[in-house]
Amino acid sequence: MKPALAVALAFVLSAAASAQTQLEIKFLDEVKPLTVGKDIRFEVYASNPGGKSKMAIEQLEFTQEPAGWAQITPGEDAVTGVITLKKLVSGGG
Numbered sequence: 001m002k003p004a005l006a007v008a009l010a011f012v013l014s015a016a017a018s019a020q021t022q023l024e025i026k027f028l029d030e031v032k033p034l035t036v037g038k039d040i041r042f043e044v045y046a047s048n049p050g051g052k053s054k055m056a057i058e059q060l061e062f063t064q065e066p067a068g069w070a071q072i073t074p075g076e077d078a079v080t081g082v083i084t085l086k087k088l089v090s091g092g093g
């Protein structure tokens with residue numbers, strides 16, 4: 001993930017199945033420019049010994065800092081999520 005993207009869209013994922021799972025976020029839409037109301041689709045991949053597999057969005061728990069900057073909802077299919085920007089924030093990561 002690009003550093004600017006990590007700062008702009010930092011949120012923590014945790015998989016209920018395993019605390020040891022490495023997760024990777026792939027954005028399906030252009031992230032910039034960031035504007036209130038913009039939807040950004042994404043997928044989450046879990047690394048496992050056989051490679052990577054897509055995670056169902058319902059299996060993940062999302063938190064965000066600062067609270068309230070985005071709404072995260074399931075997309076059109078089980079493995080696509082949508083981040084809807086609620087407010088723009090700046091500063092300290």
